[in-house]
Amino acid sequence: MSDAMVQNSPETVQPVLSVRNLKVSFEGPKGRAVAVDNISFDVRPGEMLALVGESGCGKSTVALSLMKLLASPPAIIEGSVYVKGREIFNLSKEEISKVRGKEMAMIFQQPMTSLNPVLTIERQLTEGLMLHEGLTRKQARERARENLDLVGIPSANERLNQYPHQLSGGMRQRVMIAMAMSCKPSILIADEPTTALDVTTQAQILALMSGLQDEFGISTILITHDLGVVAETANRVAVMYAGRIVETATSNDLFSNPSHPYTRGLLGAVPRLDALLSGDDMPSRLREIPGNVPSAGPAVPGCPFAPRCDRVKDRCHTQRPTPVELAPGHIVSCWEYA
Amino acid sequence: MLAACFLVGLLIHLVPGDPVEVMVAKMDAVSPEQIHAIREQLGLNAPPWEQSANYVWRVLHGDFGKTIFGREPVLEFLLSRLPNTFLLTICGTVLALAIGLPLGFLAAYHRGSWLDNLLMFISVLGVSVPAFWLGLVLLVTFSVHFQFIPVAGDGPASVILPAVTLGLVYSAIIARMTRSAMIEVLTEDFIRTARSKGLPERLVLMRHALKPGMIAVVTIAGLIFGYMMGGQVIVENVFSWNGIGRVAIHAMLQRDYPTIQGFIILFAAVIVTVSLLLDLVYMWIDPRIIKS
Ligand SMILES: Nc1ncnc2c1ncn2[C@@H]1O[C@H](COP(=O)(O)OP(=O)(O)OP(=O)(O)O)[C@@H](O)[C@H]1O
Numbered sequence A: 001m002s003d004a005m006v007q008n009s010p011e012t013v014q015p016v017l018s019v020r021n022l023k024v025s026f027e028g029p030k031g032r033a034v035a036v037d038n039i040s041f042d043v044r045p046g047e048m049l050a051l052v053g054e055s056g057c058g059k060s061t062v063a064l065s066l067m068k069l070l071a072s073p074p075a076i077i078e079g080s081v082y083v084k085g086r087e088i089f090n091l092s093k094e095e096i097s098k099v100r101g102k103e104m105a106m107i108f109q110q111p112m113t114s115l116n117p118v119l120t121i122e123r124q125l126t127e128g129l130m131l132h133e134g135l136t137r138k139q140a141r142e143r144a145r146e147n148l149d150l151v152g153i154p155s156a157n158e159r160l161n162q163y164p165h166q167l168s169g170g171m172r173q174r175v176m177i178a179m180a181m182s183c184k185p186s187i188l189i190a191d192e193p194t195t196a197l198d199v200t201t202q203a204q205i206l207a208l209m210s211g212l213q214d215e216f217g218i219s220t221i222l223i224t225h226d227l228g229v230v231a232e233t234a235n236r237v238a239v240m241y242a243g244r245i246v247e248t249a250t251s252n253d254l255f256s257n258p259s260h261p262y263t264r265g266l267l268g269a270v271p272r273l274d275a276l277l278s279g280d281d282m283p284s285r286l287r288e289i290p291g292n293v294p295s296a297g298p299a300v301p302g303c304p305f306a307p308r309c310d311r312v313k314d315r316c317h318t319q320r321p322t323p324v325e326l327a328p329g330h331i332v333s334c335w336e337y338a
Numbered sequence B: 001m002l003a004a005c006f007l008v009g010l011l012i013h014l015v016p017g018d019p020v021e022v023m024v025a026k027m028d029a030v031s032p033e034q035i036h037a038i039r040e041q042l043g044l045n046a047p048p049w050e051q052s053a054n055y056v057w058r059v060l061h062g063d064f065g066k067t068i069f070g071r072e073p074v075l076e077f078l079l080s081r082l083p084n085t086f087l088l089t090i091c092g093t094v095l096a097l098a099i100g101l102p103l104g105f106l107a108a109y110h111r112g113s114w115l116d117n118l119l120m121f122i123s124v125l126g127v128s129v130p131a132f133w134l135g136l137v138l139l140v141t142f143s144v145h146f147q148f149i150p151v152a153g154d155g156p157a158s159v160i161l162p163a164v165t166l167g168l169v170y171s172a173i174i175a176r177m178t179r180s181a182m183i184e185v186l187t188e189d190f191i192r193t194a195r196s197k198g199l200p201e202r203l204v205l206m207r208h209a210l211k212p213g214m215i216a217v218v219t220i221a222g223l224i225f226g227y228m229m230g231g232q233v234i235v236e237n238v239f240s241w242n243g244i245g246r247v248a249i250h251a252m253l254q255r256d257y258p259t260i261q262g263f264i265i266l267f268a269a270v271i272v273t274v275s276l277l278l279d280l281v282y283m284w285i286d287p288r289i290i291k292s
């Protein structure tokens, strides 16, 4: 699976981030539950890769394990992750700290609880700068103020002296973005940055994020439920199902030619890109697919989607589908194409 | 507070016996008439509820009555012992915090490790050992065997043993509280954010986790303070420390009603004051309170 992706990727540029055979399981009372099952993907310089999938398919688990932020135990993490060619899973704690915030930063799903309630915004915005860039307090404050301007927070000087509870949810998520962007990381991981916000704020935050991504050429992994968001902002999409990536394609390819039965199910009856982009008929949330969303459990030998698939064949239950490249960069893991 | 005062007045009459019995037990040849006269004089012949109501009425006018045995004004008598009690409480609390906070913090940081298990095992012992027993053990070991600390009395050196007793007992509770508060805080989302910025674990703990953890500890500390004052009474008696706790036990043995009641009012006042002080501390460390 990984080889197919590495060798056949259309660009020869070195990816900023390469994930190889990432596997995450949780040791629980009922034995090991596999949340992320052997996935591999690349993020190329300056691109925005969307990671989509239903709730519980393991998106956050992927994001957190990339930053080595999952508590282990209970999590058992296997595989390798390369940031600009350097493997980071084998790094010591101290070395990982130098990657976090500096090379790779993260925006979390929960803006209300992700900021420390007892520290000022200034403190929380400057500590990364002082740590990674060796700035003095004064210089860091100045940079923090600029960053707040950048993310569109008015009267930045006053905001710096405030505490998180004095800010609205949208403002807090802007602060989180400013914080993540402060050291101009190569990779930004945004885990459903807008799920907790109201619709207008969602649009503003997304516009802000793609603006910043264009401006600074930061490679972004955007985790989302929202296909409308994907169509508008992402260059490429990886569709996750039950801990696996079942299809990877450019956004255009995915919407015009969804190939995995699960992707087709997600996009519903009208997977037309023009309709999606213009906003008519847009399935803004994932469409219901009959059957239950599986939660992390024992590893399945075959295709995890088989129980819900309308084109299921015998071997889908027993053999893991091998990835197939339908078009350059469009990879599907389904026995229909093998 | 007044209602509590009234109730206490009733409750102390549930204990059999009265001060006059205690008094006359030490004299010989006292006639029943004399006993009756003394009771009349002290107002002890009225039904308990009336005595209690009268008491509340007098307290409202600032009169706490006189002790039955020394015939001294109760309030002055108790207040004169209060500095001793404060000295002991402060030494004990400082010691308890100095031992309990760092150990609880350490246990939380190394949770699940042998160090955590060991510390928590010791703290279980600390919590379950009665203060008087620990006090006696210390007394026998350090004063009787080694004789380098005075057994009892009011001198500056003699505060050491009772303070250590109080400190050890409460450090166990504080260590447990600190540990669980810190563990709770360490699961918060903002701790994950702090780690995602690349802060070293030491900074994550000292800057991001400590303050919220302390807020939780202060909140619970207010609740256990009354409990601590209870331990104080026992320790004062074990070490014959002349604080109000010792006075209270004496008064109870002698059924010295006004002194007991005065003690309880004072005790309650101290607890209320301390919780107010803790609220202030709370406001000072938690920025979310100031606004609302
Ligand atoms: N700490 C944990 N212990 C045990 N199981 C876990 C843990 N964290 C996640 N899981 C399991 O792993 C699976 C994937 O969870 P994850 O949070 O990654 O999903 P998600 O795709 O981010 O969902 P959502 O869209 O709701 O955020 C779930 O089945 C979940 O129950």
Ligand SMILES: [Mg+2]
Pocket: A059, A060, A061, A109, A191, A192
């Ligand atoms: Mg999630």
